Amino acid sequence: MARVWLFGDNVDTDQILPGRYAPYMTSEADLGKYPFIEARPEFRETVAPGDVIVAGANFGCGSSREYAPRALVAVGIAAIIAPSFARIFFRNALNLGLPLFEADLRGALADGQSVTLDISNAEIVTASGERLPLPAPPDWVRAAWTEGGVVAYYRRYGRLPLESGA
Protein backbone atom coordinates (compact mmCIF):
# COMPACT_ATOMS: atom_id res chain seq x y z
CA MET A 1 0.00 0.00 0.00
CA ALA A 2 1.09 3.52 -0.72
CA ARG A 3 0.84 6.44 1.65
CA VAL A 4 -1.04 9.54 0.54
CA TRP A 5 0.80 12.82 1.07
CA LEU A 6 -1.71 15.64 1.05
CA PHE A 7 -0.65 19.15 0.01
CA GLY A 8 -2.46 22.43 -0.62
CA ASP A 9 -2.63 24.80 -3.59
CA ASN A 10 0.33 26.42 -5.35
CA VAL A 11 3.04 24.07 -4.09
CA ASP A 12 6.02 25.88 -5.64
CA THR A 13 9.39 24.49 -6.65
CA ASP A 14 11.07 26.44 -3.84
CA GLN A 15 9.05 24.31 -1.43
CA ILE A 16 9.68 21.06 -3.30
CA LEU A 17 13.40 21.68 -3.60
CA PRO A 18 14.84 25.04 -2.49
CA GLY A 19 17.38 26.43 -4.96
CA ARG A 20 20.02 26.23 -2.27
CA TYR A 21 19.64 22.43 -2.18
CA ALA A 22 19.70 21.75 -5.93
CA PRO A 23 22.58 19.61 -7.19
CA TYR A 24 24.42 22.64 -8.62
CA MET A 25 24.84 23.70 -5.00
CA THR A 26 24.97 20.24 -3.45
CA SER A 27 25.79 16.75 -4.62
CA GLU A 28 23.72 14.82 -7.12
CA ALA A 29 23.87 11.78 -4.84
CA ASP A 30 22.09 13.73 -2.09
CA LEU A 31 19.11 14.82 -4.21
CA GLY A 32 16.73 12.44 -2.40
CA LYS A 33 17.57 14.00 0.97
CA TYR A 34 16.05 17.36 0.22
CA PRO A 35 12.47 17.30 -1.09
CA PHE A 36 10.29 19.55 1.08
CA ILE A 37 13.26 19.95 3.45
CA GLU A 38 11.92 23.22 4.84
CA ALA A 39 8.24 23.17 3.87
CA ARG A 40 7.54 19.74 5.37
CA PRO A 41 10.61 18.17 7.00
CA GLU A 42 8.90 14.89 7.95
CA PHE A 43 8.32 14.12 4.27
CA ARG A 44 11.87 13.10 3.44
CA GLU A 45 12.17 11.19 6.70
CA THR A 46 9.19 8.91 6.19
CA VAL A 47 8.39 8.91 2.47
CA ALA A 48 8.58 5.45 0.92
CA PRO A 49 8.88 4.31 -2.69
CA GLY A 50 5.43 4.05 -4.27
CA ASP A 51 3.89 6.84 -2.19
CA VAL A 52 1.48 9.23 -3.89
CA ILE A 53 1.20 13.01 -3.61
CA VAL A 54 -2.35 14.39 -3.67
CA ALA A 55 -2.33 18.16 -3.93
CA GLY A 56 -4.29 21.26 -4.78
CA ALA A 57 -4.20 23.47 -7.86
CA ASN A 58 -1.10 24.67 -9.72
CA PHE A 59 1.29 22.08 -8.31
CA GLY A 60 4.94 22.78 -9.18
CA CYS A 61 4.64 26.46 -9.96
CA GLY A 62 7.74 28.63 -10.07
CA SER A 63 11.17 27.73 -11.33
CA SER A 64 12.07 25.59 -14.33
CA ARG A 65 14.36 23.54 -12.09
CA GLU A 66 13.94 19.93 -13.06
CA TYR A 67 15.61 19.00 -9.80
CA ALA A 68 12.20 19.47 -8.15
CA PRO A 69 10.40 16.57 -9.88
CA ARG A 70 13.65 14.62 -9.98
CA ALA A 71 13.98 14.85 -6.18
CA LEU A 72 10.46 13.37 -5.95
CA VAL A 73 11.45 10.62 -8.38
CA ALA A 74 14.59 10.02 -6.29
CA VAL A 75 12.50 9.18 -3.21
CA GLY A 76 10.17 6.98 -5.26
CA ILE A 77 7.00 9.07 -5.58
CA ALA A 78 4.85 6.99 -7.94
CA ALA A 79 2.42 9.69 -9.10
CA ILE A 80 1.11 13.15 -8.31
CA ILE A 81 -2.61 13.85 -8.44
CA ALA A 82 -3.73 17.49 -8.51
CA PRO A 83 -6.46 19.50 -10.22
CA SER A 84 -3.81 21.36 -12.21
CA PHE A 85 -0.05 21.51 -12.68
CA ALA A 86 2.27 24.35 -13.57
CA ARG A 87 3.31 23.92 -17.17
CA ILE A 88 7.09 23.52 -16.81
CA PHE A 89 6.65 21.05 -13.95
CA PHE A 90 4.17 19.13 -16.11
CA ARG A 91 6.68 18.87 -18.95
CA ASN A 92 9.58 18.00 -16.67
CA ALA A 93 7.59 15.20 -15.06
CA LEU A 94 6.55 13.81 -18.44
CA ASN A 95 10.15 13.91 -19.62
CA LEU A 96 11.18 12.00 -16.48
CA GLY A 97 8.33 9.48 -16.73
CA LEU A 98 6.73 10.62 -13.46
CA PRO A 99 2.95 10.15 -13.91
CA LEU A 100 0.77 13.18 -13.21
CA PHE A 101 -3.01 12.96 -13.09
CA GLU A 102 -5.25 16.02 -13.27
CA ALA A 103 -7.90 15.31 -10.67
CA ASP A 104 -9.00 16.79 -7.38
CA LEU A 105 -8.96 14.05 -4.75
CA ARG A 106 -8.31 16.21 -1.73
CA GLY A 107 -11.86 15.74 -0.50
CA ALA A 108 -11.76 11.99 -1.04
CA LEU A 109 -8.41 11.12 0.54
CA ALA A 110 -6.76 11.99 3.84
CA ASP A 111 -3.11 12.64 4.57
CA GLY A 112 -1.44 9.42 5.65
CA GLN A 113 -4.18 7.22 4.20
CA SER A 114 -3.11 3.93 2.59
CA VAL A 115 -4.15 3.38 -1.01
CA THR A 116 -3.20 1.35 -4.04
CA LEU A 117 -2.30 3.25 -7.19
CA ASP A 118 -3.18 1.45 -10.41
CA ILE A 119 -1.59 3.40 -13.22
CA SER A 120 -2.58 1.03 -16.01
CA ASN A 121 -6.27 1.28 -15.08
CA ALA A 122 -5.89 4.93 -14.04
CA GLU A 123 -7.43 4.61 -10.61
CA ILE A 124 -6.78 4.81 -6.89
CA VAL A 125 -8.17 2.00 -4.74
CA THR A 126 -8.60 2.71 -1.03
CA ALA A 127 -8.09 0.16 1.75
CA SER A 128 -11.85 -0.25 1.98
CA GLY A 129 -12.04 -1.05 -1.72
CA GLU A 130 -13.41 2.28 -2.92
CA ARG A 131 -12.30 3.04 -6.48
CA LEU A 132 -11.45 6.62 -7.36
CA PRO A 133 -11.05 7.08 -11.12
CA LEU A 134 -8.22 9.16 -12.53
CA PRO A 135 -8.33 10.73 -15.99
CA ALA A 136 -6.82 8.29 -18.46
CA PRO A 137 -3.75 9.76 -20.17
CA PRO A 138 -3.61 10.08 -23.97
CA ASP A 139 -1.88 7.19 -25.70
CA TRP A 140 1.26 9.18 -26.42
CA VAL A 141 1.62 10.13 -22.77
CA ARG A 142 1.18 6.52 -21.71
CA ALA A 143 3.77 5.51 -24.30
CA ALA A 144 6.21 8.01 -22.79
CA TRP A 145 5.51 6.71 -19.27
CA THR A 146 6.05 3.15 -20.42
CA GLU A 147 9.52 4.00 -21.72
CA GLY A 148 10.42 5.95 -18.60
CA GLY A 149 9.77 9.40 -19.99
CA VAL A 150 10.02 11.37 -23.22
CA VAL A 151 13.83 11.36 -23.17
CA ALA A 152 13.96 7.57 -22.91
CA TYR A 153 11.31 7.35 -25.63
CA TYR A 154 13.33 9.60 -27.92
CA ARG A 155 16.46 7.56 -27.36
CA ARG A 156 14.69 4.32 -28.17
CA TYR A 157 12.68 5.47 -31.19
CA GLY A 158 14.67 8.46 -32.46
CA ARG A 159 11.57 10.65 -32.47
CA LEU A 160 9.23 12.43 -30.07
CA PRO A 161 6.12 10.54 -28.91
CA LEU A 162 3.83 12.76 -30.98
CA GLU A 163 5.80 12.34 -34.20
CA SER A 164 4.82 9.83 -36.83
CA GLY A 165 7.12 6.87 -37.07
CA ALA A 166 8.02 7.36 -40.71
Place this chain on the structure above:
Amino acid sequence: MDSPGTLSEQILSHAAGRAVRAGELVIVPVHRCMTHDSLTPEVIDVLRQDLGDAHVREPGRVVVTMDHVAPAATVATANAQVKVREWVAAEGIERFYDVGAGVCHQVMIEERLVGPGEVALGTDSHATAYGAVGAFGAGVGSRDMALALASGRIWLRVPETVRVAVSGSFRPGVSPKDLSLYLCGLLGMEGARYQAVEFHGLDWLDLDGRETLCSMTTELGAKAGLMLPSGPVAEEFPAPLWLHVHEGAQYAQTVRVNLSELTSQVAVPPDVENIRPASELGDIRVQQVFIGTCTNGRLSDLRAAADILKGRRVARGVRLLVIPASHRILQEAVADGTLSTLLDAGATIGTPGCGPCIGRHMGVIGAGEVCFSTANRNFRGRMGDPEASIYLGSPETAAATALTGAITDPASL
Protein backbone atom coordinates in the same frame (compact mmCIF):
# COMPACT_ATOMS: atom_id res chain seq x y z
CA MET B 1 -12.19 32.66 -43.65
CA ASP B 2 -10.11 31.44 -40.78
CA SER B 3 -9.63 33.86 -37.95
CA PRO B 4 -6.17 35.35 -38.29
CA GLY B 5 -5.15 34.28 -34.82
CA THR B 6 -3.30 35.49 -31.76
CA LEU B 7 0.41 36.29 -31.82
CA SER B 8 1.14 32.83 -30.41
CA GLU B 9 -1.02 31.15 -33.04
CA GLN B 10 0.68 33.11 -35.81
CA ILE B 11 4.21 32.38 -34.57
CA LEU B 12 3.56 28.68 -33.96
CA SER B 13 1.70 28.36 -37.29
CA HIS B 14 4.64 29.92 -39.08
CA ALA B 15 7.07 27.62 -37.27
CA ALA B 16 4.93 24.53 -37.89
CA GLY B 17 4.38 25.37 -41.55
CA ARG B 18 0.62 25.00 -41.23
CA ALA B 19 -2.23 26.93 -39.66
CA VAL B 20 -2.62 25.87 -36.05
CA ARG B 21 -5.00 27.06 -33.37
CA ALA B 22 -5.10 27.08 -29.59
CA GLY B 23 -5.37 23.61 -28.10
CA GLU B 24 -3.51 21.82 -30.88
CA LEU B 25 -0.28 19.97 -30.23
CA VAL B 26 2.53 20.92 -32.59
CA ILE B 27 6.14 20.01 -33.11
CA VAL B 28 8.15 23.01 -34.22
CA PRO B 29 11.78 23.82 -34.95
CA VAL B 30 13.44 25.90 -32.25
CA HIS B 31 15.15 29.06 -33.47
CA ARG B 32 17.03 29.82 -30.25
CA CYS B 33 18.02 27.77 -27.21
CA MET B 34 19.34 29.48 -24.09
CA THR B 35 20.72 27.52 -21.18
CA HIS B 36 22.41 28.89 -18.06
CA ASP B 37 24.90 27.68 -15.47
CA SER B 38 22.26 26.37 -13.09
CA LEU B 39 20.75 23.78 -15.43
CA THR B 40 23.44 23.30 -18.11
CA PRO B 41 25.40 20.74 -16.05
CA GLU B 42 22.24 18.60 -15.95
CA VAL B 43 21.55 19.24 -19.65
CA ILE B 44 25.06 17.94 -20.40
CA ASP B 45 24.42 14.84 -18.26
CA VAL B 46 21.17 14.11 -20.11
CA LEU B 47 22.83 14.50 -23.51
CA ARG B 48 25.67 12.20 -22.53
CA GLN B 49 23.98 9.63 -20.33
CA ASP B 50 20.31 9.54 -21.32
CA LEU B 51 20.60 10.38 -25.01
CA GLY B 52 23.69 8.29 -25.78
CA ASP B 53 26.45 10.90 -26.10
CA ALA B 54 24.24 13.18 -28.17
CA HIS B 55 25.63 16.44 -29.48
CA VAL B 56 24.20 19.87 -30.16
CA ARG B 57 22.60 19.75 -33.56
CA GLU B 58 22.99 23.43 -34.42
CA PRO B 59 25.52 25.21 -32.15
CA GLY B 60 24.80 28.51 -33.92
CA ARG B 61 21.31 28.55 -32.40
CA VAL B 62 22.55 28.03 -28.85
CA VAL B 63 23.35 30.60 -26.17
CA VAL B 64 24.97 29.63 -22.86
CA THR B 65 25.22 32.07 -19.96
CA MET B 66 26.74 32.12 -16.48
CA ASP B 67 24.43 34.10 -14.24
CA HIS B 68 22.74 32.04 -11.53
CA VAL B 69 25.83 31.62 -9.34
CA ALA B 70 28.33 33.97 -10.95
CA PRO B 71 31.09 34.29 -9.99
CA ALA B 72 31.11 30.81 -8.47
CA ALA B 73 30.40 30.87 -4.75
CA THR B 74 31.49 27.35 -3.81
CA VAL B 75 33.79 24.59 -4.99
CA ALA B 76 30.78 22.64 -6.26
CA THR B 77 29.56 25.52 -8.45
CA ALA B 78 33.10 26.26 -9.64
CA ASN B 79 33.54 22.64 -10.72
CA ALA B 80 30.16 22.63 -12.45
CA GLN B 81 31.17 25.78 -14.33
CA VAL B 82 34.41 24.14 -15.48
CA LYS B 83 32.28 21.34 -16.90
CA VAL B 84 30.04 23.86 -18.72
CA ARG B 85 32.99 25.76 -20.22
CA GLU B 86 34.60 22.56 -21.47
CA TRP B 87 31.33 21.42 -23.01
CA VAL B 88 30.71 24.80 -24.67
CA ALA B 89 34.17 24.63 -26.27
CA ALA B 90 33.78 21.01 -27.32
CA GLU B 91 30.39 21.62 -28.92
CA GLY B 92 31.57 24.72 -30.78
CA ILE B 93 29.05 27.03 -29.11
CA GLU B 94 30.31 30.54 -29.85
CA ARG B 95 27.61 32.51 -28.07
CA PHE B 96 28.92 31.88 -24.58
CA TYR B 97 28.51 34.64 -22.00
CA ASP B 98 30.70 34.01 -18.98
CA VAL B 99 30.62 35.43 -15.45
CA GLY B 100 29.68 39.09 -15.31
CA ALA B 101 27.98 39.33 -18.72
CA GLY B 102 24.60 39.44 -17.03
CA VAL B 103 21.27 37.71 -16.55
CA CYS B 104 20.52 35.28 -19.38
CA HIS B 105 17.32 36.96 -20.59
CA GLN B 106 18.86 40.41 -20.57
CA VAL B 107 21.84 39.11 -22.56
CA MET B 108 19.52 37.40 -25.06
CA ILE B 109 17.66 40.60 -25.82
CA GLU B 110 20.52 43.06 -25.46
CA GLU B 111 22.80 41.07 -27.76
CA ARG B 112 19.94 40.63 -30.24
CA LEU B 113 20.10 36.83 -29.90
CA VAL B 114 16.32 36.51 -30.18
CA GLY B 115 13.98 38.30 -32.54
CA PRO B 116 10.35 38.86 -33.51
CA GLY B 117 8.41 35.83 -34.71
CA GLU B 118 10.97 33.32 -33.42
CA VAL B 119 10.42 30.35 -31.13
CA ALA B 120 12.96 30.55 -28.31
CA LEU B 121 13.44 28.23 -25.34
CA GLY B 122 15.33 28.88 -22.16
CA THR B 123 16.12 26.63 -19.20
CA ASP B 124 14.59 29.30 -17.06
CA SER B 125 10.98 30.05 -16.32
CA HIS B 126 11.38 33.74 -17.17
CA ALA B 127 12.20 33.01 -20.81
CA THR B 128 8.78 34.55 -21.36
CA ALA B 129 10.78 37.81 -21.40
CA TYR B 130 11.56 37.24 -25.10
CA GLY B 131 8.00 38.28 -25.85
CA ALA B 132 9.27 41.83 -25.31
CA VAL B 133 10.73 41.64 -28.81
CA GLY B 134 7.81 39.67 -30.26
CA ALA B 135 9.29 36.19 -29.83
CA PHE B 136 7.47 33.16 -28.46
CA GLY B 137 9.71 32.53 -25.46
CA ALA B 138 9.01 29.62 -23.15
CA GLY B 139 10.80 28.19 -20.16
CA VAL B 140 11.72 24.52 -20.10
CA GLY B 141 13.60 22.11 -17.86
CA SER B 142 16.85 20.29 -18.51
CA ARG B 143 15.40 17.34 -20.40
CA ASP B 144 13.31 19.48 -22.74
CA MET B 145 16.43 21.53 -23.44
CA ALA B 146 18.56 18.46 -24.05
CA LEU B 147 15.94 17.14 -26.48
CA ALA B 148 15.75 20.50 -28.25
CA LEU B 149 19.54 20.73 -28.50
CA ALA B 150 19.81 17.19 -29.87
CA SER B 151 16.76 17.22 -32.15
CA GLY B 152 16.38 20.91 -33.02
CA ARG B 153 12.66 20.80 -32.23
CA ILE B 154 10.10 20.72 -29.44
CA TRP B 155 6.50 19.71 -28.93
CA LEU B 156 4.16 22.41 -27.68
CA ARG B 157 0.50 22.83 -27.02
CA VAL B 158 -0.64 25.98 -28.81
CA PRO B 159 -1.81 28.18 -25.95
CA GLU B 160 -5.00 30.13 -25.58
CA THR B 161 -4.33 33.81 -24.97
CA VAL B 162 -5.29 36.22 -22.25
CA ARG B 163 -5.42 39.75 -23.67
CA VAL B 164 -4.44 42.61 -21.40
CA ALA B 165 -5.89 45.77 -22.92
CA VAL B 166 -4.17 48.76 -21.37
CA SER B 167 -5.25 52.38 -21.52
CA GLY B 168 -3.91 55.56 -19.98
CA SER B 169 -0.36 56.15 -18.80
CA PHE B 170 1.59 55.53 -15.61
CA ARG B 171 1.35 58.06 -12.82
CA PRO B 172 4.68 59.41 -11.51
CA GLY B 173 6.43 56.73 -9.44
CA VAL B 174 4.34 53.92 -10.94
CA SER B 175 5.93 51.61 -13.53
CA PRO B 176 5.46 48.34 -15.45
CA LYS B 177 6.26 46.18 -12.40
CA ASP B 178 3.22 47.66 -10.68
CA LEU B 179 1.08 46.62 -13.64
CA SER B 180 2.54 43.11 -13.48
CA LEU B 181 1.88 42.78 -9.76
CA TYR B 182 -1.62 44.19 -10.16
CA LEU B 183 -2.31 41.47 -12.76
CA CYS B 184 -0.91 38.80 -10.41
CA GLY B 185 -3.35 39.95 -7.76
CA LEU B 186 -6.23 40.15 -10.20
CA LEU B 187 -5.70 36.86 -12.06
CA GLY B 188 -3.78 34.78 -9.52
CA MET B 189 -0.77 32.50 -9.91
CA GLU B 190 -2.58 30.23 -12.34
CA GLY B 191 -4.61 32.95 -14.01
CA ALA B 192 -2.87 32.25 -17.31
CA ARG B 193 -1.68 28.69 -16.73
CA TYR B 194 -0.75 26.99 -20.04
CA GLN B 195 -1.83 30.23 -21.77
CA ALA B 196 -0.10 33.16 -23.42
CA VAL B 197 -0.57 36.73 -22.27
CA GLU B 198 -0.67 39.50 -24.89
CA PHE B 199 -0.37 43.16 -23.97
CA HIS B 200 -2.20 45.69 -26.13
CA GLY B 201 -2.34 49.47 -25.88
CA LEU B 202 1.29 49.92 -24.88
CA ASP B 203 2.78 50.93 -28.24
CA TRP B 204 4.61 53.76 -26.47
CA LEU B 205 6.33 51.50 -23.93
CA ASP B 206 10.13 51.12 -24.09
CA LEU B 207 11.98 47.83 -24.34
CA ASP B 208 12.90 47.72 -20.63
CA GLY B 209 9.27 47.98 -19.57
CA ARG B 210 8.22 45.33 -22.07
CA GLU B 211 10.80 42.91 -20.68
CA THR B 212 9.43 43.41 -17.17
CA LEU B 213 5.83 42.82 -18.29
CA CYS B 214 6.56 39.78 -20.43
CA SER B 215 8.87 38.10 -17.93
CA MET B 216 6.37 38.55 -15.11
CA THR B 217 3.66 36.67 -17.05
CA THR B 218 5.45 33.56 -15.77
CA GLU B 219 4.06 34.37 -12.33
CA LEU B 220 0.56 34.03 -13.83
CA GLY B 221 1.50 30.54 -14.95
CA ALA B 222 1.86 31.65 -18.58
CA LYS B 223 3.72 29.78 -21.27
CA ALA B 224 4.58 33.00 -23.11
CA GLY B 225 4.11 36.74 -22.71
CA LEU B 226 3.90 38.67 -25.96
CA MET B 227 3.92 42.18 -27.33
CA LEU B 228 4.10 43.07 -31.00
CA PRO B 229 7.23 45.20 -31.50
CA SER B 230 5.93 48.74 -31.91
CA GLY B 231 6.78 52.34 -31.07
CA PRO B 232 10.29 52.67 -29.63
CA VAL B 233 10.99 48.96 -30.15
CA ALA B 234 9.87 48.56 -33.77
CA GLU B 235 12.96 50.00 -35.40
CA GLU B 236 15.45 47.65 -33.76
CA PHE B 237 13.14 44.66 -33.73
CA PRO B 238 10.99 44.93 -36.85
CA ALA B 239 8.21 42.36 -36.85
CA PRO B 240 8.09 40.03 -39.86
CA LEU B 241 5.38 40.98 -42.33
CA TRP B 242 3.24 37.99 -41.37
CA LEU B 243 3.04 38.96 -37.67
CA HIS B 244 0.20 41.32 -36.71
CA VAL B 245 -2.33 41.97 -34.00
CA HIS B 246 -5.62 40.92 -35.58
CA GLU B 247 -8.95 42.26 -34.43
CA GLY B 248 -10.53 38.91 -35.20
CA ALA B 249 -8.25 36.86 -32.96
CA GLN B 250 -9.97 34.76 -30.31
CA TYR B 251 -8.94 35.43 -26.73
CA ALA B 252 -9.75 33.28 -23.71
CA GLN B 253 -10.22 36.41 -21.68
CA THR B 254 -9.70 40.16 -21.94
CA VAL B 255 -8.54 42.13 -18.92
CA ARG B 256 -8.77 45.91 -19.10
CA VAL B 257 -6.49 48.11 -17.03
CA ASN B 258 -6.48 51.91 -16.89
CA LEU B 259 -2.92 52.83 -15.93
CA SER B 260 -4.03 56.28 -14.80
CA GLU B 261 -5.73 54.59 -11.84
CA LEU B 262 -2.84 52.28 -10.98
CA THR B 263 -0.84 52.87 -7.79
CA SER B 264 2.37 51.23 -6.54
CA GLN B 265 1.74 47.55 -5.77
CA VAL B 266 3.55 45.14 -3.45
CA ALA B 267 3.53 41.34 -3.31
CA VAL B 268 3.31 40.27 0.31
CA PRO B 269 4.90 36.93 1.30
CA PRO B 270 4.60 34.09 0.72
CA ASP B 271 2.92 34.35 -2.71
CA VAL B 272 3.17 36.56 -5.78
CA GLU B 273 -0.63 36.77 -6.00
CA ASN B 274 -0.87 38.27 -2.52
CA ILE B 275 -0.93 41.88 -3.73
CA ARG B 276 -1.55 45.05 -1.73
CA PRO B 277 -1.18 48.73 -2.60
CA ALA B 278 2.11 49.97 -1.14
CA SER B 279 0.25 52.78 0.62
CA GLU B 280 -1.84 50.33 2.65
CA LEU B 281 0.87 48.12 4.10
CA GLY B 282 1.52 49.90 7.38
CA ASP B 283 4.90 49.97 9.06
CA ILE B 284 6.92 47.08 7.65
CA ARG B 285 10.59 47.55 8.45
CA VAL B 286 13.17 46.10 6.08
CA GLN B 287 16.83 45.19 6.53
CA GLN B 288 17.73 44.68 2.86
CA VAL B 289 16.56 46.28 -0.37
CA PHE B 290 17.55 44.49 -3.56
CA ILE B 291 17.29 46.21 -6.94
CA GLY B 292 18.14 43.89 -9.82
CA THR B 293 17.27 40.66 -11.69
CA CYS B 294 15.77 39.90 -15.10
CA THR B 295 12.61 41.57 -13.84
CA ASN B 296 13.93 44.99 -12.83
CA GLY B 297 17.70 45.32 -13.15
CA ARG B 298 17.79 47.40 -16.31
CA LEU B 299 19.11 50.92 -16.84
CA SER B 300 15.68 52.56 -16.63
CA ASP B 301 15.12 50.71 -13.34
CA LEU B 302 18.44 51.91 -11.91
CA ARG B 303 17.70 55.44 -13.11
CA ALA B 304 14.25 55.41 -11.53
CA ALA B 305 15.82 54.40 -8.22
CA ALA B 306 18.60 56.97 -8.59
CA ASP B 307 16.08 59.75 -9.25
CA ILE B 308 14.49 59.03 -5.87
CA LEU B 309 17.78 58.53 -4.00
CA LYS B 310 19.63 61.49 -5.51
CA GLY B 311 21.21 63.64 -2.81
CA ARG B 312 19.86 61.43 -0.02
CA ARG B 313 21.06 58.48 2.05
CA VAL B 314 19.43 55.13 2.68
CA ALA B 315 18.02 54.69 6.19
CA ARG B 316 20.29 53.48 8.95
CA GLY B 317 20.17 49.71 9.24
CA VAL B 318 19.18 49.17 5.60
CA ARG B 319 21.49 47.42 3.15
CA LEU B 320 20.78 48.59 -0.39
CA LEU B 321 22.05 46.04 -2.88
CA VAL B 322 22.03 47.00 -6.55
CA ILE B 323 22.89 44.39 -9.19
CA PRO B 324 22.66 45.60 -12.79
CA ALA B 325 21.14 42.97 -15.06
CA SER B 326 24.09 43.05 -17.45
CA HIS B 327 27.64 44.26 -17.96
CA ARG B 328 26.41 46.70 -20.58
CA ILE B 329 23.86 48.17 -18.17
CA LEU B 330 26.58 48.50 -15.54
CA GLN B 331 28.76 50.38 -18.03
CA GLU B 332 25.88 52.65 -19.05
CA ALA B 333 25.03 53.33 -15.42
CA VAL B 334 28.66 54.31 -14.82
CA ALA B 335 28.74 56.53 -17.89
CA ASP B 336 25.58 58.51 -17.14
CA GLY B 337 26.25 58.96 -13.43
CA THR B 338 23.43 56.71 -12.23
CA LEU B 339 25.88 54.48 -10.40
CA SER B 340 27.54 57.39 -8.60
CA THR B 341 24.15 58.58 -7.43
CA LEU B 342 23.34 55.13 -6.07
CA LEU B 343 26.75 54.77 -4.42
CA ASP B 344 26.47 58.23 -2.87
CA ALA B 345 23.14 57.15 -1.39
CA GLY B 346 24.84 54.18 0.25
CA ALA B 347 24.20 51.38 -2.25
CA THR B 348 26.53 48.46 -2.70
CA ILE B 349 26.95 47.01 -6.20
CA GLY B 350 27.08 43.34 -7.18
CA THR B 351 28.35 41.48 -10.22
CA PRO B 352 25.78 41.51 -13.06
CA GLY B 353 23.75 38.32 -12.86
CA CYS B 354 20.89 36.89 -10.83
CA GLY B 355 22.32 37.93 -7.46
CA PRO B 356 20.44 36.64 -4.40
CA CYS B 357 17.11 36.15 -6.25
CA ILE B 358 17.32 32.37 -5.78
CA GLY B 359 19.01 32.51 -2.39
CA ARG B 360 22.35 31.16 -3.49
CA HIS B 361 24.83 33.99 -3.07
CA MET B 362 25.49 37.74 -2.96
CA GLY B 363 22.82 38.84 -0.50
CA VAL B 364 21.14 35.80 1.03
CA ILE B 365 18.92 36.81 3.95
CA GLY B 366 18.75 35.38 7.47
CA ALA B 367 15.99 34.31 9.86
CA GLY B 368 13.70 37.16 10.84
CA GLU B 369 15.02 39.50 8.16
CA VAL B 370 12.82 41.32 5.67
CA CYS B 371 14.00 42.00 2.13
CA PHE B 372 12.24 44.31 -0.29
CA SER B 373 13.14 43.04 -3.74
CA THR B 374 12.47 44.03 -7.35
CA ALA B 375 12.64 40.34 -8.34
CA ASN B 376 9.74 38.08 -9.22
CA ARG B 377 9.16 35.54 -6.44
CA ASN B 378 8.60 35.82 -2.71
CA PHE B 379 8.13 32.14 -1.86
CA ARG B 380 9.16 31.01 1.60
CA GLY B 381 12.88 30.28 1.69
CA ARG B 382 13.47 31.60 -1.81
CA MET B 383 16.21 34.09 -0.87
CA GLY B 384 17.66 32.33 2.14
CA ASP B 385 16.40 31.27 5.54
CA PRO B 386 12.78 30.05 5.45
CA GLU B 387 12.04 32.38 8.36
CA ALA B 388 13.02 35.45 6.30
CA SER B 389 10.37 37.47 4.42
CA ILE B 390 10.42 38.81 0.86
CA TYR B 391 8.24 41.66 -0.40
CA LEU B 392 8.24 42.42 -4.12
CA GLY B 393 7.72 45.72 -5.88
CA SER B 394 8.99 48.24 -8.38
CA PRO B 395 12.42 49.92 -8.40
CA GLU B 396 10.67 53.15 -7.39
CA THR B 397 9.06 51.52 -4.34
CA ALA B 398 12.38 49.81 -3.54
CA ALA B 399 14.22 53.15 -3.55
CA ALA B 400 11.54 54.83 -1.43
CA THR B 401 11.71 51.91 0.98
CA ALA B 402 15.50 52.11 1.20
CA LEU B 403 15.22 55.79 2.10
CA THR B 404 12.74 55.37 4.93
CA GLY B 405 13.63 51.88 6.15
CA ALA B 406 10.01 50.74 5.88
CA ILE B 407 7.96 49.79 2.85
CA THR B 408 6.99 53.12 1.33
CA ASP B 409 4.79 54.23 -1.55
CA PRO B 410 7.06 56.44 -3.68
CA ALA B 411 4.08 58.76 -4.23
CA SER B 412 4.17 59.60 -0.52
CA LEU B 413 7.72 61.01 -0.60
